[in-house]
Amino acid sequence: MGPVPPGRQTDLAAIRTIRRGRDTQTMSDAPRRSTGGCLCGAVGYEVLGPLRDVENCHCRRCRRTHGHVGAYTAAPSSALTLTTQRGLRWYVADGRERGFCAHCGASLFWRRSGSAQTSIAAGTLDAPTGLQTVMHIFTDSHGDYYEITDELPRHPQSGDPDAFA
Ligand SMILES: [Zn+2]
Ligand SMILES: [Zn+2]
Numbered sequence: 316m317g318p319v320p321p322g323r324q325t326d327l328a329a330i331r332t333i334r335r336g337r338d339t340q341t342m343s344d345a346p347r348r349s350t351g352g353c354l355c356g357a358v359g360y361e362v363l364g365p366l367r368d369v370e371n372c373h374c375r376r377c378r379r380t381h382g383h384v385g386a387y388t389a390a391p392s393s394a395l396t397l398t399t400q401r402g403l404r405w406y407v408a409d410g411r412e413r414g415f416c417a418h419c420g421a422s423l424f425w426r427r428s429g430s431a432q433t434s435i436a437a438g439t440l441d442a443p444t445g446l447q448t449v450m451h452i453f454t455d456s457h458g459d460y461y462e463i464t465d466e467l468p469r470h471p472q473s474g475d476p477d478a479f480a
Pocket of ligand 1: 353354355356357358402416417418419420421
């Protein structure tokens, strides 16, 4: 193989970086396992398998629940196991279910009733999460006391109809 043109070298370097990133996330052959819980420890959970990247939800319901924007990852409900649930309660209204800790008040879970997917408040995950925030949703109803200042994609309503409402 002859000398590599500079542009080609750049491409190869980019590919190596991507591969290194992927290797970092799959360091063992075991399925990925994530854990998390509420502030007081009366709710704990684990998720086996991949988690969706984080979406910041600006809807009024999330702001009322979390006190500000909801930052949610998500996983198939079948991949979520409650390891401690003595504090867990569900607030069910309008076909939506929100799981919270009755002892410390943490908001942990969100799902549409009957959905096979559960959204998980990203702030309740143990670090390192391996996740990144990828978009804003329901920006049409964001609070009037802050501006969205980053460059992430913004969706006026849901970016994923199955995940949020
Ligand atoms: Zn708690
Ligand atoms: Zn929301």
